[in-house]
Amino acid sequence: MEGGNISNVLFQNDRLPCSSHEVLDSLWMTDSPIPPPPPAAFHGSTSVVNFSDGRRKNAREKALYTQLEQEGDENEAYYDNYLHQPEKKRRLTAEQVHFLEQSFEVENKLEPERKIQLAKELALQPRQVAIWFQNRRARYKTKQLEKDYGGLKSSYDKLKADYDTLFKENESLKNEVHLLTEKLLLREKGKTNAAEGQKDISVCGSPEEVAEMPVAAFSSIKQEDASSSVKSDVFDSESPHCADANNSSILVPDDSSHVFEPEFSDLSQDDGDDDSLSKSFLQPPFFPKLEDECYNGLSCNAGNLGFPNIEDQSNWFWAY
DNA sequence: CCTTGCCGGCCCTTTACCTCA
DNA sequence: GATGAGGTAAAGGGCCGGCAA
Numbered sequence: 001m002e003g004g005n006i007s008n009v010l011f012q013n014d015r016l017p018c019s020s021h022e023v024l025d026s027l028w029m030t031d032s033p034i035p036p037p038p039p040a041a042f043h044g045s046t047s048v049v050n051f052s053d054g055r056r057k058n059a060r061e062k063a064l065y066t067q068l069e070q071e072g073d074e075n076e077a078y079y080d081n082y083l084h085q086p087e088k089k090r091r092l093t094a095e096q097v098h099f100l101e102q103s104f105e106v107e108n109k110l111e112p113e114r115k116i117q118l119a120k121e122l123a124l125q126p127r128q129v130a131i132w133f134q135n136r137r138a139r140y141k142t143k144q145l146e147k148d149y150g151g152l153k154s155s156y157d158k159l160k161a162d163y164d165t166l167f168k169e170n171e172s173l174k175n176e177v178h179l180l181t182e183k184l185l186l187r188e189k190g191k192t193n194a195a196e197g198q199k200d201i202s203v204c205g206s207p208e209e210v211a212e213m214p215v216a217a218f219s220s221i222k223q224e225d226a227s228s229s230v231k232s233d234v235f236d237s238e239s240p241h242c243a244d245a246n247n248s249s250i251l252v253p254d255d256s257s258h259v260f261e262p263e264f265s266d267l268s269q270d271d272g273d274d275d276s277l278s279k280s281f282l283q284p285p286f287f288p289k290l291e292d293e294c295y296n297g298l299s300c301n302a303g304n305l306g307f308p309n310i311e312d313q314s315n316w317f318w319a320y
Numbered sequence: 321c322c323t324t325g326c327c328g329g330c331c332c333t334t335t336a337c338c339t340c341a
Numbered sequence: 342g343a344t345g346a347g348g349t350a351a352a353g354g355g356c357c358g359g360c361a362a
Binding site for chain 3: 090091092127128131132134135139
């Protein structure tokens with residue numbers, strides 16, 4: 001483990017080049033007309049490698065040295081040594097990083113004058129400052145993306161929780177509707193049986209029974225009262241019709257196709273087809289035709305109320 | 321005014337090294 | 342001491358805009 005002594009690292013960074021290829025390396029790094037002060041002996045030598053862009057310098061220099069190598073230059077050993085010299089990366093000191101961070105907070109773009117000023121103050125190559133800013137911008141962008149992702153994810157989680165809550169509530173309401181429907185069916189079956197036992201005696205039920213009729217049944221009465229006297233034939237062609245239109249219409253099937261059918265077919269339907277009765281009670285004027293989809297086994301989406309399936313809705317939303 | 325080549329800068333990706341557990 | 346993961350300095354390639362010829 002290397003000693004984390006800042007002053008040591010700083011000194012390492014600031015040390016003057018002590019070998020020829022270090023000098024050359026240092027000069028390669030220079031992309032400014034005002035490089036940090038090299039040893040006086042190397043003043044002016046920058047013209048050899050005075051390219052503006054580090055990578056262009058490297059490409060050209062490496063091409064040159066590669067060519068020399070191939071030509072079997074007498075300095076082959078030196079160039080080979082130079083070319084294969086492992087690059088040493090030196091971490092910036094804490095002070096340098098702190099200073100650069102402060103500068104980055106002020107402005108994350110680097111003007112040439114500022115770059116040179118920073119390089120001077122931090123004893124770095126201007127190109128090092130430029131590279132640090134490039135990398136810093138990249139890190140900032142990554143952080144920003146992570147932050148945005150976190151925000152979006154939390155929004156997603158919140159919406160999903162809301163959706164789950166609503167979905168459960170919807171399921172609960174469905175179950176409630178289902179239970180109430182079954183209760184209603186049982187009650188009306190009981191009434192029908194009682195009415196059949198009494199129909200030879202009384203007309204169509206006592207006032208108390210009428211008072212207990214479900215709202216839906218009353219709605220059906222209003223809807224159907226115009227043809228009630230005809231439809232009542234369907235249910236009991238042999239018995240006297242209800243004198244009271246309100247009472248007779250309770251037993252009228254909603255499906256008007258029965259109206260003009262022969263009486264024998266009506267009778268055959270009536271036998272053992274309790275659902276046809278129940279259907280008539282469960283035809284609220286504001287509901288869709290439930291019997292078409294729902295009352296074949298009572299496994300229907302009773303709570304749906306004609307709205308699109310909520311799970312489909314979820315697909316609309318999450319498809320975005 | 322348009323074209324062309326050069327230069328410098330930035331972005332993105334990759335590489336190489338450093339640090340730490 | 343070896344090792345793998347994560348962080349980071351730097352290189353390389355592509356692209357773009359400014360500028361002068």
